[in-house]
Amino acid sequence: MERSFAGRRALVTGAGKGIGRDTAKALFASGARVVAVSRTQEDLVSLAQECPGIETLCVDLGDWEATERALSTIGPVDLLVNNAGVALLQPFLEVTKEACDRSFDVNFRSVVQVSQIVSRGLIARGAPGAIVNVSSQASQCALKDHAIYCSTKGAMDMLTKVMALELGPHKIRVNTVNPTVVMTAMGRANWSDAQKSEPMLSRIPLGKFAEVEDVVNGILFLLSDQSAMTTGSALLVDGGYLVG
Numbered sequence: 001m002e003r004s005f006a007g008r009r010a011l012v013t014g015a016g017k018g019i020g021r022d023t024a025k026a027l028f029a030s031g032a033r034v035v036a037v038s039r040t041q042e043d044l045v046s047l048a049q050e051c052p053g054i055e056t057l058c059v060d061l062g063d064w065e066a067t068e069r070a071l072s073t074i075g076p077v078d079l080l081v082n083n084a085g086v087a088l089l090q091p092f093l094e095v096t097k098e099a100c101d102r103s104f105d106v107n108f109r110s111v112v113q114v115s116q117i118v119s120r121g122l123i124a125r126g127a128p129g130a131i132v133n134v135s136s137q138a139s140q141c142a143l144k145d146h147a148i149y150c151s152t153k154g155a156m157d158m159l160t161k162v163m164a165l166e167l168g169p170h171k172i173r174v175n176t177v178n179p180t181v182v183m184t185a186m187g188r189a190n191w192s193d194a195q196k197s198e199p200m201l202s203r204i205p206l207g208k209f210a211e212v213e214d215v216v217n218g219i220l221f222l223l224s225d226q227s228a229m230t231t232g233s234a235l236l237v238d239g240g241y242l243v244g
């Protein structure tokens with residue numbers, strides 16, 4: 001389904017690889033002006049080569065001050081995709097302070113910060129906006145070794161609802177997409193072991209993991225006017241995993 005984002009400016013975090021990269025490319029191909037944010041300069045350079053004219057911003061979103069500086073002159077943004085995330089898996093009894101802090105800094109705190117910056121700009125301009133937070137099926141079910149990851153995404157889901165409540169009157173919609181496993185760099189790092197992935201796969205009614213494109217389609221739907229009456233919701237892209 002074609003959607004035009006002509007005349008809109010979109011900011012995508014974690015746009016160097018995986019879901020974020022393909023989201024940035026899809027928005028760019030659909031006519032949006034795109035600001036691609038990532039912490040790895042070489043990924044942004046190759047993205048800019050693929051999409052001439054795309055804007056790039058290299059910053060570690062886990063660093064509040066650096067992010068504040070990097071986004072201080074960001075200019076008008078209509079559409080925001082909070083996609084950057086880390087999955088630091090540890091058994092609960094071995095969870096470290098470092099993993100806990102890093103996970104919440106990147107997966108949760110940066111979402112608060114970047115969304116505030118973008119929302120304040122939208123409100124000042126009186127412009128409508130849409131924000132999509134890339135959550136996970138893991139926000140809604142317990143997964144072994146995922147105590148911190150599940151918790152950051154659970155917090156993201158609730159943050160999304162409160163943001164929807166408070167930003168709705170300003171014509172800003174806020175939703176999540178909640179994918180199952182996707183074999184990106186992150187997915188491969190955590191799910192390549194068949195002993196681990198087979199039990200997960202066997203519980204997915206559609207019998208497969210998600211493709212990056214499945215998630216991108218969900219994000220674009222939630223950014224577009226086709227979902228104009230949808231806010232505060234979670235779009236499951238999980239092949240039915242959470243049904244059972």
Ligand SMILES: NC(=O)c1ccc[n+]([C@@H]2O[C@H](COP(=O)([O-])OP(=O)(O)OC[C@H]3O[C@@H](n4cnc5c(N)ncnc54)[C@H](O)[C@@H]3O)[C@@H](O)[C@H]2O)c1
Nearest residue numbers: 014016017018019039061062085136181182184185186187
């Ligand atoms: N892959 C999966 O199985 C899966 C499933 C459900 C949800 N998700 C979520 O989707 C999102 C994207 O995941 P992915 O699979 O594409 O991951 P990925 O590791 O392939 O890509 C993540 C991107 O985010 C960037 N990033 C990470 N930390 C950053 C930071 N501190 N500052 C700036 N950029 C940073 C990385 O540089 C990279 O470009 C994440 O939020 C993840 O939690 C992934």
